[in-house]
Amino acid sequence: MDYSQLGTLEHCLDEFTRRTLDGVVIRQVYSPEYMQEISSRIERHEPPFYIFPNMATAAEARKNKHLYGITLVAAGRDLNEYFRVAAGFRSHCHELFQDGADYEERMRQIFSVLGGGRAVVLPRNPDGQDYMPATVRILPAGAAIDLHCDNNLSHHPTYAHLKTVCDVGNQLSFFLTLNAPGGGGELVVYERRWSDRDDVGNEYVVSKDASMVEDSEWIALKPQPGDLILFAGGRIYHRVAPTEGNRPRYTLGGFLANAHEGKSLYYWS
Numbered sequence: 001m002d003y004s005q006l007g008t009l010e011h012c013l014d015e016f017t018r019r020t021l022d023g024v025v026i027r028q029v030y031s032p033e034y035m036q037e038i039s040s041r042i043e044r045h046e047p048p049f050y051i052f053p054n055m056a057t058a059a060e061a062r063k064n065k066h067l068y069g070i071t072l073v074a075a076g077r078d079l080n081e082y083f084r085v086a087a088g089f090r091s092h093c094h095e096l097f098q099d100g101a102d103y104e105e106r107m108r109q110i111f112s113v114l115g116g117g118r119a120v121v122l123p124r125n126p127d128g129q130d131y132m133p134a135t136v137r138i139l140p141a142g143a144a145i146d147l148h149c150d151n152n153l154s155h156h157p158t159y160a161h162l163k164t165v166c167d168v169g170n171q172l173s174f175f176l177t178l179n180a181p182g183g184g185g186e187l188v189v190y191e192r193r194w195s196d197r198d199d200v201g202n203e204y205v206v207s208k209d210a211s212m213v214e215d216s217e218w219i220a221l222k223p224q225p226g227d228l229i230l231f232a233g234g235r236i237y238h239r240v241a242p243t244e245g246n247r248p249r250y251t252l253g254g255f256l257a258n259a260h261e262g263k264s265l266y267y268w269s
């Protein structure tokens with residue numbers, strides 16, 4: 001589906017809720033040329049985003065997979081750092097897209113259409129601080145994201161407040177591809193669905209054993225720069241295949257869920 005046809009996806013979030021839809025790819029949400037410009041800023045670490053795990057320089061961080069910004073589960077129990085990073089990340093992200101359509105605005109516009117006109121808002125903690133709207137995921141050559149299901153994240157203690165305001169058990173994943181690697185880096189989605197019995201003792205684990213999907217059918221998606229993928233990552237087992245070649249994989253994304261109050265959609269990372 002092309003971004004210019006967005007209107008035909010009106011209300012499609014209801015289909016996700018009814019489980020009659022597993023994912024959509026919206027192409028050309030931004031032009032490939034603009035994504036190239038954004039990627040060169042990411043490469044130069046401009047603006048100077050917070051790097052996780054914490055490294056002295058972006059060049060040092062490039063040796064392994066890392067984030068610009070921080071996720072709830074990466075933040076650990078003390079969420080002071082998370083909310084402090086979130087404020088800085090939002091302004092850096094506005095700066096990153098300063099000469100194009102603002103990233104958060106564009107995501108909110110798309111999600112609102114998909115949600116049949118529902119308001120799309122960042123959740124806020126009881127102290128009035130906003131959550132992270134997204135994270136930049138940087139996978140240098142050879143890096144991957146191992147098998148997981150994002151519903152598993154909600155067992156993490158840092159999800160305690162978020163659970164009270166939205167339906168994290170039916171969360172969707174979204175990400176915009178900024179830079180595609182030379183080879184590999186596909187999003188591999190499996191037929192295998194999440195069950196709460198998969199998470200022994202309700203433990204949060206970073207990656208699941210590959211044997212879980214041994215007999216499962218799968219498809220591999222290779223998004224191009226400017227493409228937005230939205231899929232039921234909460235309940236669908238998935239992974240990102242190891243990247244190849246000398247171009248890193250850059251994506252910018254987070255999660256989306258229905259607010260318990262029934263009127264809005266929340267996004268976070």
Ligand SMILES: O=C(O)CCC(=O)C(=O)O
Nearest residue numbers: 137173174175233251253
């Ligand atoms: O490629 C990415 O940025 C993340 C893929 C993923 O695991 C997700 O979107 O849930």
Ligand SMILES: [Fe+2]
Nearest residue numbers: 148150173233
């Ligand atoms: Fe995921």
